[in-house]
Amino acid sequence: MTFTHRHLLGLDGMSREELLYLIDTAASFKEISERDIKKVPTLRGKTVVGLFYEASTRTRTSFEIAAKRLSADYVNISSATSSTTKGETLLDTARNIAAMRPDALIIRHHAAGAARYLANRIDCPVINAGDGAHEHPTQALLDLLTIRDHVGRLEGLTVAIVGDILHSRVTRSNVHALRALGNTVRLVGPPTLLPREAAAMGEVHHQLASGVRGADVVMMLRLQRERQGRNYLPSLDEYARYFCLTRAALAEAKPDVVVLHPGPINRGVEIASDVADGAASLIMDQVTNGVAVRMAILFLLASRRGAQVEAPANEEAQPERRRKVG
Ligand code: CP
Numbered sequence: 001m002t003f004t005h006r007h008l009l010g011l012d013g014m015s016r017e018e019l020l021y022l023i024d025t026a027a028s029f030k031e032i033s034e035r036d037i038k039k040v041p042t043l044r045g046k047t048v049v050g051l052f053y054e055a056s057t058r059t060r061t062s063f064e065i066a067a068k069r070l071s072a073d074y075v076n077i078s079s080a081t082s083s084t085t086k087g088e089t090l091l092d093t094a095r096n097i098a099a100m101r102p103d104a105l106i107i108r109h110h111a112a113g114a115a116r117y118l119a120n121r122i123d124c125p126v127i128n129a130g131d132g133a134h135e136h137p138t139q140a141l142l143d144l145l146t147i148r149d150h151v152g153r154l155e156g157l158t159v160a161i162v163g164d165i166l167h168s169r170v171t172r173s174n175v176h177a178l179r180a181l182g183n184t185v186r187l188v189g190p191p192t193l194l195p196r197e198a199a200a201m202g203e204v205h206h207q208l209a210s211g212v213r214g215a216d217v218v219m220m221l222r223l224q225r226e227r228q229g230r231n232y233l234p235s236l237d238e239y240a241r242y243f244c245l246t247r248a249a250l251a252e253a254k255p256d257v258v259v260l261h262p263g264p265i266n267r268g269v270e271i272a273s274d275v276a277d278g279a280a281s282l283i284m285d286q287v288t289n290g291v292a293v294r295m296a297i298l299f300l301l302a303s304r305r306g307a308q309v310e311a312p313a314n315e316e317a318q319p320e321r322r323r324k325v326g
Contacts, residue, residue, distance in 0.1 A: 001021050007125050008137055008301060009126065009137070010137050010173060011135065011137045012135065012172075014176070015180065016180050016181055016182075019181060022293075025296040026292045026296040027292065028296075029291075029295040029296050030289070032292075039071060040069065043067065043071055043303060044071040046070075046072040046104075047103055048063070048072045048302060049074075049075050049077065050064065050076040051082075051094065051097065052076065052106075052129070053108060053110060054079075054108050054110050059129045059136075059138065059139070062291045062294050063127075066295040070295055075102075077097070090114065091118070091121060095121070098122040098123060103302040103304070104125045104127055104298060104302040105124050105125070105127070106126075107128065110131075110132055113134060114131045125302065134169050135169050135172050135173045136170045136173050136262075140173035140177050141297075142286055142289040142292075143174055143262070145289045145293060146282050146289050147159075149285065151258060154181050154183070155181050155182035156182060157184070158186065158217070159216065160186040160205075160218045160219065161175075161185065161186065161202075162189060162208065162219065162270070163188075163189055163270050164270075165188075165194050165198060166189075166192075166232070167224040170221065170262045171201075185203070186215070187203070188204075188206075188208060189243065190232075190242070191206060192232040193233075208245070209252050212252045214252075215254060215257060216254055216256075216257060217260065218257055218260070220265075222270060223270050239270075240270075244269060244270060245259065245270065245271045245275050246275065247274055247278070250280065258282050259271075259275060259278075259280045259281045259282065260282050260283065260286055261276065261281075261286075263287070
């Protein structure tokens with residue numbers, strides 16, 4: 001297939017074929033990170049800029065590692081150390097960066113729509129690394145890759161997404177992709193942490209037990225304390241009592257259930273430590289796969305060659321054979 005997108009702004013509207021193409025491309029990059037010398041010349045001479053207006057550990061670091069493993073030059077700008085502190089607007093900052101001719105601009109911003117806003121105004125591929133409560137497409141792609149690695153398929157699954165759905169861009173990207181691939185999505189949380197449109201996004205559950213019952217995948221969400229502008233919850237203790245994923249709660253799911261969490265985790269709030277560190281947890285696998293997903297996205301967008309290029313790293317080695325899906 002041909003992947004014709006110039007930007008990665010979200011997964012809403014992406015077809016099953018496009019999603020599988022991105023996941024397959026990411027899978028083919030995994031092997032590079034297992035090598036002794038973790039570098040290929042795929043993006044030699046290209047420049048990638050990360051513009052982070054919100055804190056990030058996993059996304060920012062894995063984009064930087066991904067760019068460097070592809071031999072691109074990577075520059076990171078955080079709002080705290082940029083001219084944003086002197087009153088420069090987002091658009092002016094982005095225009096100035098674009099004037100230096102990068103091959104891709106990665107943006108994380110607290111405002112929903114920030115990535116699209118820039119994509120419509122600058123001449124450079126834009127990658128959304130999380131915009132407010134809108135989308136976090138590379139997170140959902142790495143979640144999908146991790147599920148497929150461990151469950152063996154990406155369709156016909158029951159996926160329970162649990163917690164602070166209201167503020168979750170991870171949920172929105174996952175809902176679009178999981179449904180496009182033919183899965184059942186459950187949204188599980190207290191009514192105050194579910195958006196008005198929840199019923200249109202999936203099955204709604206207000207009880208953890210019914211939400212995870214029989215699930216193949218349980219995706220826990222961080223309680224976004226920094227975005228709790230109103231009193232959505234009586235207290236953290238109260239939230240944990242009803243929605244913390246403990247081993248007892250997880251016993252309601254399928255025996256071979258897998259547990260995901262995008263991180264950072266609040267131990268003892270949304271997930272018990274023995275579940276986060278337990279046998280069903282894929283949290284570290286998600287982080288590992290984040291590098292491969294971001295290598296794939298940079299390869300497709302920064303090289304401006306998209307699907308016309310056969311293999312991502314064939315200058316040095318064959319990518320691993322693509323897995324048959326579903
Ligand atoms: N999952 C995720 O986006 O983590 P960071 O905020 O650390 O990037």
